[in-house]
Amino acid sequence: MKRQLHLNLFIHSRGHHEASWRHPLSSPLPLTDIRYYQDLAQRAEAGLFDSIFLADQLALGDDASQAARTWLEPVTVLAATAVATSRIGLIATCSTTYTEPFNLARQFASLDHISKGRVAWNIVTSWLATAAGNFGGAGQMSHADRYVRAEEFMTVVKALWDSWADDAVIDDRAGGHYARADRIRPINHKGEHYQVAGPLNLPRTPQGRPVLVQAGSSDIGRRFAARHAEAVFTAHMEKKTAQEFHADLKRLVAEEGRKPEQVLILPGLSPMIASTQAEAERMTRETNELSDPEVGRKRLSGRFGGHDFSHLPLDRPLTPEDFPDPGSVQAARSRTEVILSLVRREKPTLRQLLANLAGARGHFCVAGTPEQVADIIEDWFSDGAADGFNIMPPLLPAMLDVFSAEVIPILQKRGLFRTSYEGKTLREHYGLDWPASAFKQAALQEA
Numbered sequence: 001m002k003r004q005l006h007l008n009l010f011i012h013s014r015g016h017h018e019a020s021w022r023h024p025l026s027s028p029l030p031l032t033d034i035r036y037y038q039d040l041a042q043r044a045e046a047g048l049f050d051s052i053f054l055a056d057q058l059a060l061g062d063d064a065s066q067a068a069r070t071w072l073e074p075v076t077v078l079a080a081t082a083v084a085t086s087r088i089g090l091i092a093t094c095s096t097t098y099t100e101p102f103n104l105a106r107q108f109a110s111l112d113h114i115s116k117g118r119v120a121w122n123i124v125t126s127w128l129a130t131a132a133g134n135f136g137g138a139g140q141m142s143h144a145d146r147y148v149r150a151e152e153f154m155t156v157v158k159a160l161w162d163s164w165a166d167d168a169v170i171d172d173r174a175g176g177h178y179a180r181a182d183r184i185r186p187i188n189h190k191g192e193h194y195q196v197a198g199p200l201n202l203p204r205t206p207q208g209r210p211v212l213v214q215a216g217s218s219d220i221g222r223r224f225a226a227r228h229a230e231a232v233f234t235a236h237m238e239k240k241t242a243q244e245f246h247a248d249l250k251r252l253v254a255e256e257g258r259k260p261e262q263v264l265i266l267p268g269l270s271p272m273i274a275s276t277q278a279e280a281e282r283m284t285r286e287t288n289e290l291s292d293p294e295v296g297r298k299r300l301s302g303r304f305g306g307h308d309f310s311h312l313p314l315d316r317p318l319t320p321e322d323f324p325d326p327g328s329v330q331a332a333r334s335r336t337e338v339i340l341s342l343v344r345r346e347k348p349t350l351r352q353l354l355a356n357l358a359g360a361r362g363h364f365c366v367a368g369t370p371e372q373v374a375d376i377i378e379d380w381f382s383d384g385a386a387d388g389f390n391i392m393p394p395l396l397p398a399m400l401d402v403f404s405a406e407v408i409p410i411l412q413k414r415g416l417f418r419t420s421y422e423g424k425t426l427r428e429h430y431g432l433d434w435p436a437s438a439f440k441q442a443a444l445q446e447a
């Protein structure tokens with residue numbers, strides 16, 4: 001069968017454009033109304049998307065008075081969307097820095113049971129400096145230390161998910177025998193950061209383990225992804241850097257002894273779509289005019305670990321010297337590189353840079369017709385830049401609906417996207433192998 005692309009819907013605010021929350025085309029529902037998320041998941045399911053994704057941060061931004069910066073806690077939302085949908089995959093973000101592995105393993109195992117095998121965890125180490133103030137206040141852990149801790153975290157959660165054999169539960173009412181004790185094992189983990197006895201207090205999940213998603217693009221983030229991730233989100237503003245990332249990550253995956261096709265790379269794409277390019281560009285301009293450059297300035301500062309940009313005039317061309325060295329930033333290192341390469345390439349003024357970032361925070365934004373958007377998707381997909389896309393509509397639900405109604409049929413006609421769901425689980429939608437349980441691995445080793 002022809003290689004097919006994978007589409008994830010990234011749900012964020014009332015759309016990914018910074019000003020989406022006040023745009024007349026965005027949803028009138030409050031961002032605290034669960035029907036908003038359920039409705040978007042149902043729309044994405046009707047469009048045959050592989051999955052939906054919810055990001056998360058563990059602190060309120062300091063621009064809450066001028067920007068819609070609140071959302072419901074993602075694990076809770078996934079439980080509610082799981083019961084409102086039946087086929088689409090569901091991805092929630094959770095931090096390895098600010099939760100315990102036992103809690104996380106249990107929550108995601110529960111979600112995988114609730115959704116009957118449609119759940120994934122987006123593993124983050126939490127780049128936002130202010131999050132540290134909400135968890136003990138000891139200050140932000142360094143970029144490297146966060147990844148060291150995350151590595152041990154992964155060992156523990158995987159062992160917990162594997163601590164029950166597939167056939168441990170027999171639920172034999174007549175015989176009075178619920179589970180086979182010899183098919184459930186403690187994990188007895190004693191490491192530098194975690195001491196966890198196990199086993200998990202839940203049977204093995206429908207997918208064996210939830211699907212693992214990751215989005216770190218720095219060197220250390222890529223190595224982490226190569227070891228653990230089954231899908232990777234990434235931000236690129238041009239095809240060339242996406243191709244380099246794709247080739248590099250697949251190489252690292254092979255170096256880890258894994259199959260490169262078992263890790264899907266999904267760059268972000270934020271399409272403003274209209275019947276003519278001029279109309280799509282007019283809509284983008286109109287949405288940009290609703291955004292406040294001072295909100296953008298604060299967000300830029302957050303991206304660069306709190307660096308002060310307040311003295312920079314809005315209308316002078318920027319130079320790389322206006323920014324701190326990305327190597328010294330303890331926040332999200334890869335996105336700072338994306339922003340700096342844009343500054344080097346296009347020498348925008350601060351106002352222009354902020355308008356660009358307002359679109360989708362450094363992801364690839366395009367304004368065009370359905371045909372033009374489908375052409376870009378096909379070009380990146382067939383030219384080694386992507387295995388699919390993380391679709392980030394600038395306005396929700398308006399631009400999701402246009403994408404589903406106008407772009408997906410073109411992709412289907414070209415044989416690039418499914419015309420119905422074939423599988424029931426996210427592993428099946430993504431074409432991923434089933435993880436063998438620890439019991440099966442041990443049996444294979446003994447045989």
Ligand SMILES: Cc1cc2nc3c(=O)[nH]c(=O)nc-3n(C[C@H](O)[C@H](O)[C@H](O)COP(=O)(O)O)c2cc1C
Nearest residue numbers: 055056093124126215216217218221233332333334
């Ligand atoms: C599409 C996408 C979604 C992300 N979602 C989150 C998120 O929800 N929470 C978070 O703390 N970081 C999020 N990140 C940031 C990454 O997980 C990562 O922490 C960041 O890129 C810093 O790691 P790096 O320095 O290795 O790139 C996201 C990144 C991308 C590309």
